[in-house]
Amino acid sequence: QVQLQESGPGLVKPSQTLSLTCTVSGGSITSGTYYWSWIRQPAGKGLEWIGRIHTNGGTNYNPSLKSRATISGDTSKNQFSLNLSSVTAADTAVYYCAREYLGDDYYFDYWGQGTLVTVSS
Amino acid sequence: DIQMTQSPSSLSASVGDRVTITCRASQGIRHELGWYQQKPGKAPKSLIYAASSLQSGVPSRFSGSGSGTEFTLTISSLQPEDFATYYCQQHNSYPRTFGPGTKVEIK
Numbered sequence: 001q002v003q004l005q006e007s008g009p010g011l012v013k014p015s016q017t018l019s020l021t022c023t024v025s026g027g028s029i030t031s032g033t034y035y036w037s038w039i040r041q042p043a044g045k046g047l048e049w050i051g052r053i054h055t056n057g058g059t060n061y062n063p064s065l066k067s068r069a070t071i072s073g074d075t076s077k078n079q080f081s082l083n084l085s086s087v088t089a090a091d092t093a094v095y096y097c098a099r100e101y102l103g104d105d106y107y108f109d110y111w112g113q114g115t116l117v118t119v120s121s
Numbered sequence: 122d123i124q125m126t127q128s129p130s131s132l133s134a135s136v137g138d139r140v141t142i143t144c145r146a147s148q149g150i151r152h153e154l155g156w157y158q159q160k161p162g163k164a165p166k167s168l169i170y171a172a173s174s175l176q177s178g179v180p181s182r183f184s185g186s187g188s189g190t191e192f193t194l195t196i197s198s199l200q201p202e203d204f205a206t207y208y209c210q211q212h213n214s215y216p217r218t219f220g221p222g223t224k225v226e227i228k
Contacts, residue, residue, distance in 0.1 A: 037217075047165065047208060049217040062216040063122070096164055105171040106212040107155045111164035 002026040004097050004112035012091075012119050018084040022097030022112060023077070030055050030075050035100040037108065038071060038082045040093040048093075052100060053080055087119045123147050123211050127220035133228040140196040142223045144209035149189045153213040156185055156194045159222075160205045168207075169194065199225070 008020035022036070029036055037052035051061035053071045061069050065084070073080040084091060094114040101109045124147035134140050144154065152172040157165035167176050169185035172192055182197045196203055204227055209220040 046221045047210075047219040049219070051216075060215045064216070098164075100212075105155075105174065106153070107167050107170040107176075108157070108165070108210075109167055109176075111166075114164055 002099065002110045004099065004110055006095060006097050006112045006115040008115060008117070010116060010118060012087055012117060013121050014088055014119055015086055018082070018087050018091060018117055018119070020082045020095055020097075020115065020117070021079050022081070023079050024099075025078070027099075028075075029073055029078055029080060032056075033102055035102060036071075036073065036080045037098045037100050038069075039096045039098055039108075040091075041096070041114075042090075042093040050082065050084075050095075089119050091117070092119045093117060122216055123150060123214060123218055125209055125211055125218050125220040127207075127209060127223050129223060130221065131224040131226060133226050134199050135228045136199055136201055138199045138228075140199050140203075140225060142194045142207055142209075142225075144187075144192045144194070144220050146190045146192075146211055146213075150211045150213035152188045153211060154185075154187070154192050155210050155212065156183075157208045157210060157219075158203075158205045159208065165208060196225075201227075 003025045012018045035052040038050040068085045070083045096114045097112045098108040099110040126145045154172045156169040159165040173185045206222045206224045
């Protein structure tokens with residue numbers, strides 16, 4: 001059974017960089033059949049896709065984040081990470097990592113439990 | 122970006138009711154749409170992919186239909202465990218975008 005687990009600071013100061021890691025168990029991030037994604041959800045609001053990384057290192061990001069997001073992978077630890085720079089209160093949200101299946105159709109089949117990140121001084 | 126809208130934003134229904142949620146895309150996305158269920162404090166769960174294919178383990182009372190710009194999620198007979206928020210999501214192009222959600226509440 002594939003499991004994803006987010007980790008990182010729950011509190012980040014404005015203008016600093018938010019850094020989160022997703023540890024994957026029960027499956028390898030080197031599999032070419034998946035993208036590894038970050039998605040966030042402000043309290044009481046909807047879901048926003050941040051970006052994703054493929055096993056070949058290719059990335060895509062949401063333009064709404066204005067190039068503040070960087071996603072990287074560490075195959076030796078079976079982890080992938082999100083850095084979000086110059087954060088403001090608007091970046092306060094529950095952050096999820098998720099696996100996007102790339103088969104006959106695409107969908108997010110496994111998700112982490114989510115981690116709340118608050119941006120505040 | 123492809124904008125996704127959903128209607129209604131919320132609804133009240135009783136156990137046993139038939140419930141239909143509509144999702145519209147700002148441009149054609151063929152059948153490249155999924156539906157997710159989210160309960161409070163939990164991550165979303167995939168219910169439907171490719172607009173109408175049921176995920177393994179999802180009860181058959183859930184069904185999806187549509188293509189192009191208009192899609193529907195139907196729950197044929199609402200059960201107590203179905204009270205949740207439902208999101209549609211397109212994967213036709215980047216960035217991936219979700220609808221704003223439909224909250225299904227107990228009447």
